[in-house]
Amino acid sequence: MIIMKTSRFSALLLCVCICLQFTAKAQQNLGNQTLPVVSPVIKGHQVTIRIKAPGAKEVLVKGDWLAQGKSAALTKGADGVWQYTSDNIPSDLYMYQLTVDGVTMVDPANVYVLRDVGAQFSVFYIDGDRAEGYKVQNVPHGTVEYPWYPSPGLNAERRMAVYTPAGYADSRQRYPVLYLLHGMGGDETAWLTLGRAAEILDNLIAAGKAKPMIVVMPNGNAAKKAAPGFTPDNLEPIDFALPHTMDGVFEASFSDIQKYVQAHYRTINDQAHRAIAGLSMGGFHSLYISANNPGTFDYIGLFSPAILPRTDTAGDIYGHLNQKLLTLQKSGFKNYWIGIGKDDFLYKEVSDYRNRLDSLHIKYTYFESDRWHMWSNWRIYLTRFAPLLFQ
Numbered sequence: 001m002i003i004m005k006t007s008r009f010s011a012l013l014l015c016v017c018i019c020l021q022f023t024a025k026a027q028q029n030l031g032n033q034t035l036p037v038v039s040p041v042i043k044g045h046q047v048t049i050r051i052k053a054p055g056a057k058e059v060l061v062k063g064d065w066l067a068q069g070k071s072a073a074l075t076k077g078a079d080g081v082w083q084y085t086s087d088n089i090p091s092d093l094y095m096y097q098l099t100v101d102g103v104t105m106v107d108p109a110n111v112y113v114l115r116d117v118g119a120q121f122s123v124f125y126i127d128g129d130r131a132e133g134y135k136v137q138n139v140p141h142g143t144v145e146y147p148w149y150p151s152p153g154l155n156a157e158r159r160m161a162v163y164t165p166a167g168y169a170d171s172r173q174r175y176p177v178l179y180l181l182h183g184m185g186g187d188e189t190a191w192l193t194l195g196r197a198a199e200i201l202d203n204l205i206a207a208g209k210a211k212p213m214i215v216v217m218p219n220g221n222a223a224k225k226a227a228p229g230f231t232p233d234n235l236e237p238i239d240f241a242l243p244h245t246m247d248g249v250f251e252a253s254f255s256d257i258q259k260y261v262q263a264h265y266r267t268i269n270d271q272a273h274r275a276i277a278g279l280s281m282g283g284f285h286s287l288y289i290s291a292n293n294p295g296t297f298d299y300i301g302l303f304s305p306a307i308l309p310r311t312d313t314a315g316d317i318y319g320h321l322n323q324k325l326l327t328l329q330k331s332g333f334k335n336y337w338i339g340i341g342k343d344d345f346l347y348k349e350v351s352d353y354r355n356r357l358d359s360l361h362i363k364y365t366y367f368e369s370d371r372w373h374m375w376s377n378w379r380i381y382l383t384r385f386a387p388l389l390f391q
Contacts, residue, residue, distance in 0.1 A: 037081055039109040040124045045088040047124060049096070049107060054080025056100050063096030065089040068343060068372050071099065091128020092376055093196065095121035114193050116375075117185035118238035132203070133383055134196040139206035140166030144198055146188070146230075149260035153253025158219060159226035160257065161188040162265065163198050165205055165212035174266045176390040177214045178299075179257070180382075181278030181285050184245060184306075185238075187227035188219040194375045195279075197382060204386055211390045214265055218257050220282055222250040246281060246310060248317035251288050271332070275389050277301025279378045280346075284309075288317055291324040294331035299389050301337045303381040304373055307349045322360060329362050335388055336364040339381040343372040 039050040049061050051074070059074040059082040066072060074082035095114065097104050106113050107122040114121050125131040142165045151158050165175065180197060182190040191197040197215060204210035222244035225231045244250065262269050274297045278286040283305025290300045309318035336357075340350045357364055367384060369377050 037109045039107055040122075042124060042126065045090070045126055045128075046086050047089070047094070047126065048083060048085045049074070049098070050081050050083045051098055051100070051108065052079075052081045053100050056082065058099075058101055060099040061096055062099065063094055064374055064376060065092075065094050065096075074098075089126055091126050091130040091132075093123060093125055093131060093134050093379070095123050095375070097121055116190075116194055130380075134199055134379060135203075136199055137203055137206070139202055141202050142166050142198060142205075143169065144192060147260075147264065148226075149257065151253055151256040153256050154222055154249070156225050159188055159230060160219065160260075161192055161217040162261070163192075163201060163215040163217070164265070165201065165214070167212070168214075168266075172266070174268045175212060175214045176273035177216060177261060177265075177267050177275070178386070178389060179216045179218070179274075179276040179286075181220050181276070181282030182217070183278075183280030183282055184241070186282075187221065187224065188217050189227045191215075191217045191382075195379055195382065200379065200383055201386065204383070210386045213386075213390065214261070214267060216257065216261050220250055220278070220285055221245070222247075222253065246284055246306065248288075248309075248315050251285060251292065251317050252315070254285075254289050254293075271295055272298050272334075273390060275299035275301070277303060277337070277382075277385055278305070279303040279381075280373065281306055290333075291321060291328055292317060294324070294328045298332075298334045299337070299385075300333060300335070301339075301381070301385045302350075303339050303378050303385075304341065304344050304346055305338070305350065305353075306346060307353045322356070325357070325360055325362055329360070336362065337367070337385055337388065338364055339367040339369065339377070339384070341369050341371045341373065341377045343370070344377075345373055 037050050037052045041048040051059060053059060060071040061074060061084050062071040065086060072084055074084040076082050098107055106120050110122040112123050114123055125135065142163050144161060144163050146159055146161050148157050148159050180191050201210065201215060205212050219226060221242050223242045228238050229235060261267060276286045276290055276297045283302040284307065286300060287302055287305055290297050338350065338354065340347055354366065369380060371377060
């Protein structure tokens with residue numbers, strides 16, 4: 001009898017061991033668990049960043065709270081953990097990278113990572129009014145989908161991102177449309193990931209500060225069908241400068257996007273209920289798409305826009321700009337909005353363009369922010385621009 005009980009106990013122990021073995025194999029990262037280094041640590045308006053690198057000789061952090069292009073050094077502790085603590089910094093969403101003995105990387109202790117063109121960045125929030133606008137809040141949420149649309153102008157099936165506001169799926173209501181364009185090297189995911197467009201719209205709409213609207217975010221790279229990893233090329237290298245960058249091809253094919261949106265979404269299809277805006281290259285696209293299509297958009301937003309076209313482009317997309325702007329003015333628009341940072345490398349170009357508009361007696365709204373060509377500014381511009389639409 002005693003032998004039987006021992007045998008049963010042994011069998012039960014064996015079953016437990018087998019189960020644990022399979023569980024361990026299923027949890028792929030169990031073997032990589034070590035005592036955690038917590039990073040980043042937020043206290044008030046300061047961030048502390050840590051990394052364990054006992055054999056390293058130098059560790060730097062480069063973040064967009066620092067001066068443009070500057071890095072800060074981390075200090076090594078006796079335990080091999082390097083540490084940096086910032087000065088007080090304003091509320092925002094911040095991006096940063098670490099450089100360990102010349103090798104650039106994301107913070108290995110921070111799972112929150114965003115891709116900007118071909119580089120990855122760790123991110124964190126400093127709490128406050130600005131950051132609250134970029135976070136997921138306890139409000140009704142819109143829906144984001146990624147439809148593929150036919151583009152005869154580019155001879156391709158292409159991917160776009162479309163935000164529909166909370167309540168869209170359960171109603172028969174028609175909505176105004178904002179076409180929101182990314183910058184050079186970006187794609188249809190950029191405004192959603194780096195720009196926090198869905199969160200910004202959700203929060204503004206819930207607070208009654210913006211009208212419910214559809215936001216269409218196409219891929220502005222005419223040579224690409226979709227964001228990296230979502231094309232038949234699969235895991236191809238990511239390039240910053242692509243064929244057909246600001247050569248008029250995307251602008252000429254933009255009507256393909258509009259036709260698809262108007263056929264597949266409940267849009268209000270008149271000038272008063274259409275807006276177009278974009279950052280950098282997307283601002284450039286917005287400028288010339290609106291100039292070549294008078295009577296189409298009541299709201300035009302240029303966020304840190306490039307202005308001057310390439311000199312080797314064919315066709316008339318970029319020609320006769322003064323005449324086109326005057327025709328645009330005659331067709332009527334409610335708000336021509338321009339935003340730029342004081343330290344932006346495009347500041348002079350935008351100043352010259354404002355002088356052009358002044359000489360043509362074309363009214364516009366101008367907003368000048370601090371700092372440079374960066375997502376921190378473009379999120380601010382969208383937060384300011386969206387409440388002006390469709391009022």
